[in-house]
Amino acid sequence: MLQAREVNACVRALGAMSGTSLDGVDVAVLDTDGRVIHGFGPSAYRAYLPEEQATLMAALGHWNGPEADAAARIVEAAHLEVLSGFDDAELIGFHGQTLAHEPRGRGTCQVGDGQALAEALHTPVVWDFRSADVALGGEGAPLAPFFHFACAKWFGAKKPVAFLNLGGVGNLTWVDPSKDTAETPGALLAFDTGPANAPLNDLLRQRRGVALDEGGKIAANGTVATGALELFLAEAYFGRIPPKSLDRNDFAEMIELVHELSDEDAAATMTAMCAASVAQGMGHCPTPPEQVLVTGGGRHNPVLMQMLSVSLECPVAPVESVGLDGDMLEAQAFAYLAVRVAKGLPTSCPTTTGVLALVGGGTLSEPT
Numbered sequence: 001m002l003q004a005r006e007v008n009a010c011v012r013a014l015g016a017m018s019g020t021s022l023d024g025v026d027v028a029v030l031d032t033d034g035r036v037i038h039g040f041g042p043s044a045y046r047a048y049l050p051e052e053q054a055t056l057m058a059a060l061g062h063w064n065g066p067e068a069d070a071a072a073r074i075v076e077a078a079h080l081e082v083l084s085g086f087d088d089a090e091l092i093g094f095h096g097q098t099l100a101h102e103p104r105g106r107g108t109c110q111v112g113d114g115q116a117l118a119e120a121l122h123t124p125v126v127w128d129f130r131s132a133d134v135a136l137g138g139e140g141a142p143l144a145p146f147f148h149f150a151c152a153k154w155f156g157a158k159k160p161v162a163f164l165n166l167g168g169v170g171n172l173t174w175v176d177p178s179k180d181t182a183e184t185p186g187a188l189l190a191f192d193t194g195p196a197n198a199p200l201n202d203l204l205r206q207r208r209g210v211a212l213d214e215g216g217k218i219a220a221n222g223t224v225a226t227g228a229l230e231l232f233l234a235e236a237y238f239g240r241i242p243p244k245s246l247d248r249n250d251f252a253e254m255i256e257l258v259h260e261l262s263d264e265d266a267a268a269t270m271t272a273m274c275a276a277s278v279a280q281g282m283g284h285c286p287t288p289p290e291q292v293l294v295t296g297g298g299r300h301n302p303v304l305m306q307m308l309s310v311s312l313e314c315p316v317a318p319v320e321s322v323g324l325d326g327d328m329l330e331a332q333a334f335a336y337l338a339v340r341v342a343k344g345l346p347t348s349c350p351t352t353t354g355v356l357a358l359v360g361g362g363t364l365s366e367p368t
């Protein structure tokens, strides 16, 4: 019987995240009772090979069929490889790879079989974190907010702060740590801000065969096209009241807005689009946060960080400034959420996903 089910037990959990930028699998150990963070453990990263990444890319938008199956096998093999390097986890939180996300339509689809991983690793696995939330009327995303609340408590925040994740898609969590728990009404507000790095990555892959604008060097030599930026901000998504979420490719057509621009101007404009969507989203925060703590790969881009600093009305800093690891925060989040699921605790609430009631999303698969 999994010790995690004992209410007060601290569990050594391993979280695994394969995000929308499709670059690889992040894995991190977290010690937690599902409420309080007791400690952070080792972490690892397993990049997808170019041919694996191409298969994952081709599977985006496929809810099932051969493309989705091929993606699932890659996701399972990559996770097995990296998770096998850890031998003392009592529980694994396995997010899988999102191929499609349409919470108000067909649902949400993360591929990778958690039961197969539980068997291969001889360890219980929590997976399929998003379906229960969507079934109860929620967006199914973002799910990291309850962990963000625990992080704010962990570093001793006393006033509201915001966590901003800049991966393929951007998401913001406003946290009031003076409230007792994440479940307390008014403690959290969360939503996807807009596209973050994915559209620029896709543009540069098409035009230059490179995966990203390393260090923002291409954008640094460009000029922002204000007309394209204004057209982007006129998208209906930005007028929607949160909670709200996005699929990776919901803004794929924004490449059209920059298609006549040079690589440098297009990169500068797309970087500005990311920053401007965050600035627009900040207006939804119940009170201005004391600071915005940036996590995810976008914090490695100084041009993006500078644009955020200029356009937000509060200090902006990477999460490392409060002792957290911005490359592993999402993996740690799914370790945390796995423990909550095992203990029957909720993982989302009306103000994080728009779900009708507190819901604990996830399937617990024990090895047979």
Ligand SMILES: Nc1ncnc2c1ncn2[C@@H]1O[C@H](COP(=O)(O)OP(=O)(O)OP(=O)(O)O)[C@@H](O)[C@H]1O
Pocket: 018, 019, 020, 021, 022, 023, 165, 166, 167, 168, 169, 170, 197, 198, 201, 211, 212, 213, 214, 215, 216, 295, 296, 297, 298, 300, 301, 330
């Ligand atoms: N040194 C860097 N310079 C510029 N951009 C970077 C750098 N490092 C990472 N990035 C950007 O961050 C992306 C990866 O971010 P991250 O790993 O947080 O995404 P993800 O977790 O896959 O996405 P999501 O959070 O949407 O699921 C890269 O694809 C790239 O666009």
Ligand SMILES: CC(=O)N[C@H]1[C@@H]2OC[C@@H](O2)[C@@H](O)[C@@H]1O[C@H](C)C(=O)O
Pocket: 019, 020, 098, 101, 108, 140, 141, 142, 143, 144, 145, 165, 167, 168, 169, 170, 171, 192, 245, 246, 247, 330
């Ligand atoms: C459907 C889906 O996979 N959404 C991801 C994606 O990547 C960032 C943003 O969009 C966020 O909503 C979510 O991931 C993070 C880990 C979350 O659920 O908090």
